[in-house]
Amino acid sequence: MSGVLDNKALNRFELDVGETVAFANYRRAGDRVIITHTETPPALRGRGIASELVKGALALIRADGLKVVAGCSFVVDYLRRHEEYADLVG
Numbered sequence: 001m002s003g004v005l006d007n008k009a010l011n012r013f014e015l016d017v018g019e020t021v022a023f024a025n026y027r028r029a030g031d032r033v034i035i036t037h038t039e040t041p042p043a044l045r046g047r048g049i050a051s052e053l054v055k056g057a058l059a060l061i062r063a064d065g066l067k068v069v070a071g072c073s074f075v076v077d078y079l080r081r082h083e084e085y086a087d088l089v090g
Contacts, residue, residue, distance in 0.1 A: 004056025013057035017044055022053045024075070032090050033061050036071040054078045058085050 004015050013024045013035075022040040026033050035057065040050045054075055061068050067090025070076040079085055 004053055004060065006057075006060050013053060013060065015049065015053045015056060017041070017049055020044070022049045024053055024057050024072075026057075029069075031065075032067045032069050034069040034071045035075045038072055038074045050074055051078060055082075058088060062088055 004013050007014050007023075011026055011028075013026065015022045020041045020043075022038075022044065024035050024038040026035045028034075035054075038050050038053065040053070055078075058068060062085075066088075068075075068079075068085070068088045069090060070079055079089060
C-alpha cells in the first residue's frame, strides 16, 4: 500500500514527500467522497506524485466501501486513464 493517509481532521488525503506534503481535499456526502482539489508542491510536479496520491486515495476509498466523485480535473483525467477504478465512480 502507498504512503497515502486520510487526514480526517483536515478532510484531505496526504502523501508525505520528503519535507513537504501533496494532498487531495475532499468532502463526504453520504457514501461518496468528493475529491475537490489536488495539490502537488511545484518542485515535485512532473514526477508522478499526484498520480500516486490519487491511486492511494482511491485504495482507501475502496477499502472503506465508498464511492468517489471526481470534483477536480486531475481526478477526472486519472479515472479516465485507469478503468480499474470504474466500479468506484458514483
